[in-house]
Amino acid sequence: MSAAPVDFYFEFSSPYGYIASALVDDLAGRIGREIRWRPFLLGPVFKATGSGPLVDIPMKGEYSRRDFGRSARFYGVRFAMPPKFPIGTVAAMRAFYWAQASDAGLAKRLAVALYNAYFVEGKDISESRTVVEVASALGIDASALEAGLADASLKERAKAEVDEAIARGVFGSPYFIVDGEPFWGCDRIPMLEAWVKRGGW
Amino acid sequence: MSAAPVDFYFEFSSPYGYIASALVDDLAGRIGREIRWRPFLLGPVFKATGSGPLVDIPMKGEYSRRDFGRSARFYGVRFAMPPKFPIGTVAAMRAFYWAQASDAGLAKRLAVALYNAYFVEGKDISESRTVVEVASALGIDASALEAGLADASLKERAKAEVDEAIARGVFGSPYFIVDGEPFWGCDRIPMLEAWVKRGGW
Numbered sequence: 308m309s310a311a312p313v314d315f316y317f318e319f320s321s322p323y324g325y326i327a328s329a330l331v332d333d334l335a336g337r338i339g340r341e342i343r344w345r346p347f348l349l350g351p352v353f354k355a356t357g358s359g360p361l362v363d364i365p366m367k368g369e370y371s372r373r374d375f376g377r378s379a380r381f382y383g384v385r386f387a388m389p390p391k392f393p394i395g396t397v398a399a400m401r402a403f404y405w406a407q408a409s410d411a412g413l414a415k416r417l418a419v420a421l422y423n424a425y426f427v428e429g430k431d432i433s434e435s436r437t438v439v440e441v442a443s444a445l446g447i448d449a450s451a452l453e454a455g456l457a458d459a460s461l462k463e464r465a466k467a468e469v470d471e472a473i474a475r476g477v478f479g480s481p482y483f484i485v486d487g488e489p490f491w492g493c494d495r496i497p498m499l500e501a502w503v504k505r506g507g508w
Numbered sequence: 509m510s511a512a513p514v515d516f517y518f519e520f521s522s523p524y525g526y527i528a529s530a531l532v533d534d535l536a537g538r539i540g541r542e543i544r545w546r547p548f549l550l551g552p553v554f555k556a557t558g559s560g561p562l563v564d565i566p567m568k569g570e571y572s573r574r575d576f577g578r579s580a581r582f583y584g585v586r587f588a589m590p591p592k593f594p595i596g597t598v599a600a601m602r603a604f605y606w607a608q609a610s611d612a613g614l615a616k617r618l619a620v621a622l623y624n625a626y627f628v629e630g631k632d633i634s635e636s637r638t639v640v641e642v643a644s645a646l647g648i649d650a651s652a653l654e655a656g657l658a659d660a661s662l663k664e665r666a667k668a669e670v671d672e673a674i675a676r677g678v679f680g681s682p683y684f685i686v687d688g689e690p691f692w693g694c695d696r697i698p699m700l701e702a703w704v705k706r707g708g709w
Contacts, residue, residue: 356566365557366679370690380709381699478567489571494695498582508581 311486312341313499316472318349318480319396319418320433322375322386325426327481327493328419329384334496338503340485344415346400347472349480356478360393378493385427394425394433398456401465402438405455406447408464416445512687513542514700517673519550519681520597520619521634523576523587526627528682528694529620530585535697539704541686545616547601548673550681557679561594579694586628595626595634599657602666603639606656607648609665617646 315331317324331342353359362368372388379386399421407414424430424441432438435456443449455461472482476489483490483499488507490499502508516532518525532543554560563569573589580587600622608615625631625642633639636657644650656662673683677690684691684700689708691700703709 352567356568358565364559366553366674366677367557369677370679370692373690377709378699381702473567476567476570478571489574491571492695494693494699497698498579498695501582508578 310340312343313338313483313485313503314345315342316345316347316477316480316482316484317418319346319399319421319425320393321349321480322388322426323378323493324480325422326379326382326384326386327496328422330382330493330496334500338500340503344403344418345468345472346396346403346418347469347477347480348396348400350395351469352473352478355473362393382493385423387427387429389425389429389431391431391433394431396433397465398435398438399432400468401456401461402442402452404465404468405452405461406442408461413445413447417442417447420445511541513544514539514684514686514704515546516543517546517548517678517681517683517685518619520547520600520622520626521594522550522681523589523627524579524694525681526587526623527580527583527585528697529623531583531694531697535701539701541704545604545619546669546673547597547604547619548670548678548681549597549601551596552670553674553679556674563594583694586624588628588630590626590630590632592632592634595632597634598666599636599639600633601669602657602662603643603653605666605669606653606662607643609662614646614648618643618648621646 313335315327317328335342361371375388376386402421403414403418406417420441421432421438424437425432430437430441432441435453439449439452442452475484479491481491481493483495485499485503486507488502490496490502514536516528518529536543562572576589577587603622604615604619607618621642622633622639625638626633631638631642633642636654640650640653643653676685680692682692682694684696686700686704687708689703691697691703
C-alpha cells in the first residue's frame with residue numbers, strides 16, 4: 308500500500324497558489340507521495356476569519372504586491388500580475404470538479420491551463436466563458452462543460468469541497484495537509500518535505 | 509566601505525521573531541552583512557492594519573499555535589510556549605534601546621537574554637522588574653536601568669523607532685530590510701540570502 312497523498316488546497320485567484328502549482332510535481336517526486344489537487348474558495352474563509360484579500364490589507368497589501376512577482380522569479384515561475392485582481396473563481400473551481408468526475412489527470416491539466424490563462428496571459432477566468440474556452444483548448448467538449456456548470460449536483464459537490472476545506476482548517480492558499488499535518492504557504496514546502504522524510508519531529 | 513547592514517525588526521512577544529533571533533548570526537556570516545537588531549511593537553501596527561494577535565485569529569490562530577513549536581524544532585531552536593501569551597513588551601523594548609545608547613553589543617545580549625527568559629524559561633517579561641532582573645544577570649546596573657526606563661527621552665527614542673518601523677512598512681515580526689528590499693518571516697531567510705548574494709533579480 309502506498310503512503311497517503313498530500314492534499315494541495317489552492318484558490319484560482321491566489322498568486323502563491325499558482326506558484327505552488329508549478330512546484331508540486333517536483334515535490335511529489337522528492338517525497339514519493341501523490342499530490343491531490345483541491346481547489347477551494349477563499350471568500351467563505353475570509354468570512355470565517357474576519358479577513359479579506361491580501362492586497363486590501365494596509366501595509367501587508369503593498370508588500371504582497373511586490374512579493375508576488377519577486378517570489379515567482381525566485382522559484383523560476385512565469386508570472387505577470389493580472390489586470391483584474393483578485394477575482395471570483397467559482398466557475399474555475401466548478402469546472403475543475405466537473406472534469407475530475409470523469410478524469411483526474413484532465414482536471415489537473417485544466418487547473419494548470421486556468422492558472423496560466425490568468426497569471427501568465429492575464430485572461431479573466433472569473434468569466435464562465437473564458438473558463439470554457441480554456442477547457443476547449445484541452446479538447447474538453449464546450450457544451451458538455453457548459454451544461455455541467457449549470458448542474459445543481461456539481462454546485463453541491465464544489466460547495467462540499469469548500470466546506471470540507473474550512474472544516475479542516477484551511478485558511479489560506481496554498482495550504483497542504485499530509486499525514487494530518489498542515490502547512491501553509493509556498494515557503495513551507497521545505498518544511499513539509501522534511502516532515503515527510505523524517506516522519507515528523 | 510562595507511555593504512549596508514540588514515535591519516532586523518522583531519517584537520519581543522513574537523515566537524517567529526525569537527526563532528529568527530537565533531538564526532541571524534549565521535545569516536550574517538553567510539551574506540557578509542552586519543545585522544542591526546531593531547525591536548518594535550506590534551500593537552501600533554495592528555491598529556494600522558486592522559489586525560490583531562495571530563493566535564486570536566480564527567483558524568490561523570490554531571495553526572500558529574501548532575506551528576510555533578514545530579518551527580522552532582525545525583530550526584533547532586529551544587522553545588516552550590510561555591504561560592502568558594501574547595504580552596506587552598514596551599519595557600523590554602525600552603530596556604534594549606537604553607542599553608544600546610551606551611553599548612550595541614550589550615543591547616543585543618540583552619535581547620537574546622530577554623527572548624530566552626520568555627520563550628525558554630516562561631518568565632513574564634511584560635513586567636519591568638523581570639526585565640531589570642534579566643538585565644542585572646548580564647551585569648547591567650539595576651538602578652541605572654530603572655531610572656532610564658522612567659526617562660522621557662528614552663520613551664521618545666523608543667516611540668520614534670516604532671514610528672519609523674511603521675513608516676517603512678514593517679507589519680510583522682520578524683521583518684528584514686536589506687538594500688531597501690523587505691522580507692517578512694523566518695521562512696523568507698533563504699530568499700533574503702539569495703537576494704543579497706545575487707544583488708536582487
